[in-house]
Structure formats: structure tokens, C-alpha cells
Amino acid sequence: MKRQLATATAWAMLCLSFASCSKNSSSTTPPVVPPVISVQLTNNTTLGKVLTDSAGNTLYFFSPDASGASNCTGGCLVAWPAYYHENPTVAAGLDTADFATITRTDGAKQTTYKGWPLYYYKNDLKPGDVNGEAAGTVWFVAKPDYSVMIAKIQLVGKDGIQYTGDYTPGTGPVQYLTDAYGKTLYAFSPDHFNVNNYTKSDFSNNGFWPIDEVTSVNKVPSTLSSSDFGTLTVFGKTQLSYKGWPLYFFGPDAGIRGNTKGVSVPAPGVWPIVNSSSPVAPL
Numbered sequence: 001m002k003r004q005l006a007t008a009t010a011w012a013m014l015c016l017s018f019a020s021c022s023k024n025s026s027s028t029t030p031p032v033v034p035p036v037i038s039v040q041l042t043n044n045t046t047l048g049k050v051l052t053d054s055a056g057n058t059l060y061f062f063s064p065d066a067s068g069a070s071n072c073t074g075g076c077l078v079a080w081p082a083y084y085h086e087n088p089t090v091a092a093g094l095d096t097a098d099f100a101t102i103t104r105t106d107g108a109k110q111t112t113y114k115g116w117p118l119y120y121y122k123n124d125l126k127p128g129d130v131n132g133e134a135a136g137t138v139w140f141v142a143k144p145d146y147s148v149m150i151a152k153i154q155l156v157g158k159d160g161i162q163y164t165g166d167y168t169p170g171t172g173p174v175q176y177l178t179d180a181y182g183k184t185l186y187a188f189s190p191d192h193f194n195v196n197n198y199t200k201s202d203f204s205n206n207g208f209w210p211i212d213e214v215t216s217v218n219k220v221p222s223t224l225s226s227s228d229f230g231t232l233t234v235f236g237k238t239q240l241s242y243k244g245w246p247l248y249f250f251g252p253d254a255g256i257r258g259n260t261k262g263v264s265v266p267a268p269g270v271w272p273i274v275n276s277s278s279p280v281a282p283l
Helices: 002-027 075-079
Strands: 039-044 048-053 060-062 099-103 109-113 139-141 148-156 173-179 229-234 237-242
Antiparallel strands (some): 039 048, 060 139, 148 173, 229 237
């Protein structure tokens, strides 16, 4: 009888022990595992904050992609593989709204940042390498703080005619400045050094040729000199300038990246694009 009682007591204690363990395990909150950051910001001693993948590998922009479509195909992709991550998680200092996905002409997907397709460079052998910077003057590290970017595409005026860099009809990509989102920047040929001769005091014509309202110049691509950029005050607003040329957008470009309709309005050369070959604005 005593033996049976002891056995029953042991079983009861064992059951209580299991119940306690079960209760404790079910009430324990699992540890929160932070998501892996798929796009980071890495500090480079020369270039500043650079976009990298989760392993610290540098990401790049390609100037011919100003329209938002990838123009790196075939052998180009061997040297510059496309970056893709579905629904990327991003580091502090980056905005998920700036990231999107495009479908390339080969059917593959590619991640974009501020509309620029992102790439790796095959000669970056370790995390943090930036060996592709300024390659061919068309490849640039992807950065969150560019004030301007560099495009290299065919100029097409509002008249539908293709233009060369000297504003004569012809074909061939032309390098020029855009804002950080690929929208074309123009100068006005009657302007003078840091003097806007176009905008009216009531801004009634600002819709047709809006000024580029940039309050300060941040980073620029390494093939450009930051000292060539400045700002001027236009009836209480701040306008970005390059080599003394006040910079504008063209309203009928409709904010569409890669549009260059303004080069033919009202005649070719009146509203030129700007690039490193542009002369300094006259005093």
C-alpha cells in the first residue's frame, strides 16, 4: 500500500512538472530577430556614404540609364551584374519609397534607387571596394545625397528631332546633368553669372521653366568639381547654379526622367543642357 502511494505521488509530481514546463514554454516570448538589412549605407573615406548590399558590396549607377530602364546588357552585365532584392529592407538614412523594381528586356528583375537601376562591379574584390567609381565617366557609386547626377543619352527635342551636343540634328548619346532623380537640367543662354534673367518676380512663368530649388549643394559625381556649383537667390527662392549658370527644369518634360524636350525650345541652343564642357556663364 505504501509502495502504491509513493508511486502515485511520484506520478503526480511528474505530471505537475510537465504541466509547469509546458506552461512556462508556451508563455515565453520568442526573441525578436531583426530583419537583415539588404541595402546599407557604408562610409567611404573619399566618397562619403555609399549604398552597399547586406555584405557591404558597393552598388552603382549607370549614366545611360537616365530614363530608368537598364541599358547594360550582354557583355556589360558580365562586368556589371544587376542587383536585385525583392522588398529590400534598408538602413537608417534611406527611404524605402526610393526603391523599386523594374523588369529588364531580358526578363530579369532589377532593383532601382531613385529610379536608377543598381549594379555591382566584378572588379570589386571585397566589401568596401569602389573600383568602379567613374569608370568610363559613366559609372558612379550609388549615393543617397547627390545634388545632381550625370546622364548620357540621346537628346530629343520637343519637335521630335534627335540632336547632337552642338544642337544640330544627329544621333549619338550626349552627357549632361540631371537632378538626383534623372530629370534634365537646363541653362538659359541670356542669363549671366549667377543672374537669372528669365523668372518673373511673381513666378508666373515658373511653370514653363521651373527653377531648380536646391538650398545647398551636397555630393556630386566625382568627375565633377563641387566648386563649380553654387546657389543664387531669385525673388526669395534659392536656385542651384553650375559654372554660374542658373539651372532650370522644362515644364513640358513633365518631370519624366530622361526627357530632353527643352533643347529645341524655342530654337535649339536657347535652353542648352549643361555638362563639364559647358563654358562659365558670362559676367
